[in-house]
Amino acid sequence: MTLQIFVPSDTTACSLGADTIAAAIELAAVQSGADIELIRNGSRGLFWLEPMVEVETPAGRVAYGPVEISDVDGLLKSGLLDGNLDHPLCQGLTEEIPFLKNQQRLTFARLGLGDPLSIEHYLAHAGFRGLQHALSLSPADRVQQVTDSGLRGRGGAAFPTGIKWKTVLDAEDDQKYIVCNADEGDSGTFADRLVMECDPYILIEGMVIAGLAVGANQGYIYLRSEYPLAQRIMNEAIARARAAGYLGGNICGSGRQFELEVRLGAGAYICGEETALLESLEGKRGMVRAKPPLPALKGLFAKPTVVNNVLSLAALPFIFDQGAQAYADVGMGRSRGTLPFQLAGNVRQGGLVELAFGVSLRELMDDFGGGTFTGRPLKAVQVGGPLGAYLPESQWDTPLDYEAFAAIGAVLGHGGVVMFDDTVDMGEQARFSMEFCVVESCGKCTPCRIGSTRGVEVIDKIRSGQQPEANLALLDELCTTMIDGSLCAMGGMTPFPVQSVMKYFADDLRPLADRER
Amino acid sequence: MKSAPPSIAAVVEGLVASLKHQPGALLPILHAVQDELTYVPDEVIAIIADGLNQTRAEISGVISFYHHFRRTPPGDHVLQICRAEACQARGAKQLESHIKQRLNIDYHQTSADGRVSLEPVYCLGNCSCGPSIRIGDAIYGRVSPARFEQLLDDMTTQVVELV
Numbered sequence: 001m002t003l004q005i006f007v008p009s010d011t012t013a014c015s016l017g018a019d020t021i022a023a024a025i026e027l028a029a030v031q032s033g034a035d036i037e038l039i040r041n042g043s044r045g046l047f048w049l050e051p052m053v054e055v056e057t058p059a060g061r062v063a064y065g066p067v068e069i070s071d072v073d074g075l076l077k078s079g080l081l082d083g084n085l086d087h088p089l090c091q092g093l094t095e096e097i098p099f100l101k102n103q104q105r106l107t108f109a110r111l112g113l114g115d116p117l118s119i120e121h122y123l124a125h126a127g128f129r130g131l132q133h134a135l136s137l138s139p140a141d142r143v144q145q146v147t148d149s150g151l152r153g154r155g156g157a158a159f160p161t162g163i164k165w166k167t168v169l170d171a172e173d174d175q176k177y178i179v180c181n182a183d184e185g186d187s188g189t190f191a192d193r194l195v196m197e198c199d200p201y202i203l204i205e206g207m208v209i210a211g212l213a214v215g216a217n218q219g220y221i222y223l224r225s226e227y228p229l230a231q232r233i234m235n236e237a238i239a240r241a242r243a244a245g246y247l248g249g250n251i252c253g254s255g256r257q258f259e260l261e262v263r264l265g266a267g268a269y270i271c272g273e274e275t276a277l278l279e280s281l282e283g284k285r286g287m288v289r290a291k292p293p294l295p296a297l298k299g300l301f302a303k304p305t306v307v308n309n310v311l312s313l314a315a316l317p318f319i320f321d322q323g324a325q326a327y328a329d330v331g332m333g334r335s336r337g338t339l340p341f342q343l344a345g346n347v348r349q350g351g352l353v354e355l356a357f358g359v360s361l362r363e364l365m366d367d368f369g370g371g372t373f374t375g376r377p378l379k380a381v382q383v384g385g386p387l388g389a390y391l392p393e394s395q396w397d398t399p400l401d402y403e404a405f406a407a408i409g410a411v412l413g414h415g416g417v418v419m420f421d422d423t424v425d426m427g428e429q430a431r432f433s434m435e436f437c438v439v440e441s442c443g444k445c446t447p448c449r450i451g452s453t454r455g456v457e458v459i460d461k462i463r464s465g466q467q468p469e470a471n472l473a474l475l476d477e478l479c480t481t482m483i484d485g486s487l488c489a490m491g492g493m494t495p496f497p498v499q500s501v502m503k504y505f506a507d508d509l510r511p512l513a514d515r516e517r
Numbered sequence: 518m519k520s521a522p523p524s525i526a527a528v529v530e531g532l533v534a535s536l537k538h539q540p541g542a543l544l545p546i547l548h549a550v551q552d553e554l555t556y557v558p559d560e561v562i563a564i565i566a567d568g569l570n571q572t573r574a575e576i577s578g579v580i581s582f583y584h585h586f587r588r589t590p591p592g593d594h595v596l597q598i599c600r601a602e603a604c605q606a607r608g609a610k611q612l613e614s615h616i617k618q619r620l621n622i623d624y625h626q627t628s629a630d631g632r633v634s635l636e637p638v639y640c641l642g643n644c645s646c647g648p649s650i651r652i653g654d655a656i657y658g659r660v661s662p663a664r665f666e667q668l669l670d671d672m673t674t675q676v677v678e679l680v
Contacts, residue, residue, distance in 0.1 A: 015643050015658035047645035187601030190642040225548075225585050226641055228654040263541070264548055266583035269639060283543030283569075285582040301540060343645060345606030350645025373607065382602055386639075418603045418644070432602070436639065442582075 002037050004056035009040035010197045011229050017069055018051040024072040034081050042198020044112035045352030046099055054094055063091040099368055105354045106318045106338050110199050117236055119244055122201040130320030134209045135254050142213035143169050148324035150336025155181055155309030156413040158402045167296035168214040171304035176216035178207050179307045182223040183265050183272040186385025188344040188416030192310035196230035200237035206313035210306055211258040219260040222277050225267055234262050269440040273488050274307040287442045288488045332358035335401045343369045345418035362396040376421035384413025386436050387493035389500035426508035430501040431459045437494040448491025451482040465511035528553055529561040533568035543579055547586055556587040591634035592627040594672050597651040600637045603644035612648045615662040
C-alpha cells in the first residue's frame, strides 16, 4: 500500500529546510523502492517542531520534528517509513500533541491537513459548504448571519463586521468592492500568511460570501510584498477556483458574479491602515484619509467598500456552514468566537494557537508556549504588534478579551504575542517604537510625522543622562499629543508601548550610566 | 532628462501598455518594472507618466513613498534582515551587527564586490523562528551568525557558477 508522508511547504517550514528534507526523503524512497506518496501539506502551525514530517499510520498521522537534513538518514533507517514511534524526534500522534489537541480550531480546522492547492481536498473537508448555504439566503439574511455570529474585525480594530456589511449593503451604487486586508505587518503575526499559504480557498470562499452579501462583484486581496510564497499560492488558487466555477461570471451555477485579484503592496506598514490601503490600491502614495466618509460608503475608487482582514473573511465559511450560533457560542463578553493567537519571539513552543476568547495571557504563554526559548525568566510581552503595550508580569493574568485588554490600556490587535526574556533592555524597545514610527509614518499629520522623530531624540537624551527628569516629563507630554492629535492608529498608538515602558519598566529608561553603576 | 536606452524604454513601454487599463495600475506597473529591471530607473518615470496620463512628480512621489521600490540597481543578491520585535527577542540585533561588519556595509548599501545589497525589513512573518532574513524570495529562519556564514558562502558559490 502507498504510504503517505507529509512535509510542509509553508514559509516557516521552508525557512528551516523543508524543501531539502522533502527531496531527501523522496530520493531515499526511490533508492529503496519504497512505495510512498510525498505530500507537501501546509504547516500545522506547530512552528517549534518545523520542519515537521508526518507519516500516515493505521492509528493516525505520526509526527517527527524538528527534522534537520542530517536527521533524514537516521529517520529512514529507524523505520520512518513504517511509522516507528521509537525515534527521539517522534512526537507521537499529531492530533494528540497537547499544543494542537487543546486548541479550538474553527477557522484553522483544515490547517496543514493536505495539499493547500487541492480543491478536492478542500471539498473533502467541508470546503465551500458555507458558500453553498450563503447562496440559499437573501442578502439581508447573509448580513444577519454575520451580525448574529458576533464577529468583530480581526485586523485589530474589532469593529462589528455585521454593522460594516449592513452599511455597504444599504448603500445604493452600481459598483461595490470587497477588499481583503492582507497587509499583515505587525511583528509577531503570521496567521494571515498561514491562511493564504496553507488554506487559500477558505479566503476565496469568505470573499465570495462577502460579495454576495453586500452586492459586490469585484474583490481585491491587498497582499504585502514580504510574502512572496503567499502571492504565488493565492494566484494559483484563484486560477483553479475560477476554473472550477467558484469565481467568475456564474458562481456555482447561481448566475451570480464575483471576480478576485491579488494586488501587491510595496513594503509600507501604514498600508495596513484601511484608508491608506485603499489609496495604495488606487495607485497612490499610501496616505491615510480623514474619516468620514467611511470606506463603507466611499471606499475604493469612492465606491462602497467592505475592507476586512484575512482572518475576518476566513471565519465566514465556518459561520455559514455551522451557523452563526455555533460561532457565537464560544468566547467571553462581547468577544465572540475564536482568535488565532500567534506565539512569537522568545518562546519555546511558538506557533499558531486558535482559542476562544477568555483564556488568560499567562495560560497561553505557559501551557502552549512552554515559557521562553532561552529558558531565562520572561520579562515583558508585547501583544498586538508594534503599536501594542509591553505587559509586565502583573498583567499576565488578564483574560484575552478585547474589553479586558482595553481596560488595562493594552490591545489584542491581530493576536500577535511577542515574548522577551530578562536580557531585553526595555528602554531600547521604547526607542524602537518611536523609530519604527519615524520609518513608517505616512507623514500626513504632524503629531505622527514629527512627534516620532522628537520621541527618538528625547528618549536618547534620557538614556544619555541629559536632564532625564525634565525629558521624561516632555516624553510624557509628547505621548499625549501623539495619542490625541494623530489622524490614525499609527501615531495614535505608537505611544502605547512607550508609555508602558515608562510605567512598568521605568528602571530601564534611566540613564545608561546610572544603570551600570 | 536624458532619453532611456532603447531596450529599457521598449520594455517599460510594453509593460505600461499591457497593465495601464486595470484600475489603480501604477503599483502593478512599478512592480512589473522592478521585477524586470531589478530597479525603477529615473528615465522610465516619464514613460509611465505618459502612459497613465499623470505627472512625473506623481509617479516619483509614489516610488519614493514605498520602501520596496529601488531607484538604483541592487547587487546580485538583495539581503533583508528583519528588524522587528519578534526577531529582536531572538537576537536580531546581534545578527544585524555581525552581518554589517561581515559585509562591511550599512543598510541601503551594496558590498564593494557588488554581490550583496543590505536592506532592513519590518517583519517577514516568520516570527516564531527568528531571527529571520530574506535573500531574493527565499526566507531563512533561526539564523545564527554561523548559519549566515553558510548562506553567504552559498550566495557567493552560486554567483561563481553563473559566471
